[in-house]
Amino acid sequence: MSLATSVATAFAERFGTTPALLVRAPGRVNLIGEHTDYNGGFVLPAAIDKEIFFAVAPNELGLIRLFSYDKQEQHEVALREAPLQPGPLAWANYLLGVTAQLQQRGLAVGGFDCVFGGTIPMGAGLSSSAAVECGLALALNELFNFGLNRLTLAQVAQKAEHEFAGVRCGLMDQFASLLSQAGQVVRLDCRSLEYEYFPFDTQAAQVVLCNSGVKHNLADSEYNLRRQQCEQGVAVLHRYYPHVQSLRGATLQQVEAHRAQLGDLVYRRCRYVIEENERVLTACAELNAGNLPAFGQQLYASHAGLRDDYEVSCPELDTLVELARVVPGVYGARMMGGGFGGCTINLVAPGQVEAFQATMAAGFEARYGRPLEMYQASIVAGVSALPQLTAAY
Numbered sequence: 001m002s003l004a005t006s007v008a009t010a011f012a013e014r015f016g017t018t019p020a021l022l023v024r025a026p027g028r029v030n031l032i033g034e035h036t037d038y039n040g041g042f043v044l045p046a047a048i049d050k051e052i053f054f055a056v057a058p059n060e061l062g063l064i065r066l067f068s069y070d071k072q073e074q075h076e077v078a079l080r081e082a083p084l085q086p087g088p089l090a091w092a093n094y095l096l097g098v099t100a101q102l103q104q105r106g107l108a109v110g111g112f113d114c115v116f117g118g119t120i121p122m123g124a125g126l127s128s129s130a131a132v133e134c135g136l137a138l139a140l141n142e143l144f145n146f147g148l149n150r151l152t153l154a155q156v157a158q159k160a161e162h163e164f165a166g167v168r169c170g171l172m173d174q175f176a177s178l179l180s181q182a183g184q185v186v187r188l189d190c191r192s193l194e195y196e197y198f199p200f201d202t203q204a205a206q207v208v209l210c211n212s213g214v215k216h217n218l219a220d221s222e223y224n225l226r227r228q229q230c231e232q233g234v235a236v237l238h239r240y241y242p243h244v245q246s247l248r249g250a251t252l253q254q255v256e257a258h259r260a261q262l263g264d265l266v267y268r269r270c271r272y273v274i275e276e277n278e279r280v281l282t283a284c285a286e287l288n289a290g291n292l293p294a295f296g297q298q299l300y301a302s303h304a305g306l307r308d309d310y311e312v313s314c315p316e317l318d319t320l321v322e323l324a325r326v327v328p329g330v331y332g333a334r335m336m337g338g339g340f341g342g343c344t345i346n347l348v349a350p351g352q353v354e355a356f357q358a359t360m361a362a363g364f365e366a367r368y369g370r371p372l373e374m375y376q377a378s379i380v381a382g383v384s385a386l387p388q389l390t391a392a393y
């Protein structure tokens with residue numbers, strides 16, 4: 001039985017009716033452009049074939065009834081309890097956060113039932129939380145005919161993450177989950193919200209993810225701290241250059257000129273972000289030119305900046321990148337996502353994938369004494385409603 005069918009079946013068993021809607025919401029990779037989104041910069045993500053399925057239907061009970069298929073836990077809230085508040089279950093908060101954001105926009109969310117479950121590994125930096133938020137955002141939009149466009153749904157989901165998960169994330173993950181297209185990476189300008197798709201041929205470069213297996217408790221607080229340090233940098237630069245509203249608007253010359261006022265730590269954070277924005281643009285030009293080795297060099301440089309200046313890597317991620325660097329057929333590798341654990345992204349020439357995986361597995365196990373989990377990712381379309389399954393559930 002497919003996972004979508006299992007989720008639909010679980011819905012029917014639990015709520016005694018067939019779901020009105022089935023939705024698929026993907027996780028994402030980011031080729032390059034890390035920690036740039038909340039600085040008004042560029043990112044280059046794509047949705048992947050790790051996904052979460054939702055079965056949903058309205059109910060006449062005035063209740064939000066949520067069931068996690070993976071955790072086999074249910075959470076129930078009465079709509080009259082509005083404004084909704086975050087509760088004790090982390091997974092439920094993503095869903096409640098989306099509902100609350102829709103309500104805050106004055107949209108009449110009715111009672112609904114939802115079962116969801118998926119294959120996006122948690123804490124692997126593949127944006128399982130954004131997929132949960134975006135899948136429900138699209139589902140409720142369809143169920144109650146709100147007529148919101150996908151960009152607005154991404155913003156609803158982002159705000160849910162801020163307010164119900166306490167992470168002041170940028171827009172990248174939610175944007176990628178909702179607006180990706182199959183076989184393409186998308187360059188989003190997080191200042192203007194303009195975006196452009198670039199074909200990405202996984203026949204020419206396979207996307208292989210190596211999961212460090214590290215999940216750092218401090219990841220969320222360190223993430224918010226990085227964002228705060230960038231804001232401190234902007235506040236200093238703004239005093240000298242009033243047009244600078246975000247690090248996107250600043251130059252390396254400006255941060256060099258005010259290194260003393262910024263202090264070494266904030267200076268290095270700013271330097272990384274400005275350089276990373278440049279790297280995204282260079283990488284896109286290389287992609288257009290079909291120069292994968294040059295594209296890959298930008299990934300290595302991105303990793304060095306994340307490790308040394310932004311300080312969001314960890315020894316396991318650094319090891320994975322160093323191991324990849326010497327494997328034949330690897331164009332580039334780097335840590336991906338917020339950092340402090342999760343996956344590295346590796347671009348590997350197709351004929352070399354098996355050898356790559358063998359070398360990485362052996363090297364990682366020799367160093368850390370545990371097996372390395374790896375995934376080969378395809379680039380797929382963003383969140384979609386599925387045609388109703390015909391299986392008897």
Ligand code: GAF
Nearest residue numbers: 034035169170171172337338
């Ligand atoms: C996390 C955040 F959710 C994104 O918004 C982004 O900042 C990323 O870390 C780092 O690039 O995934």
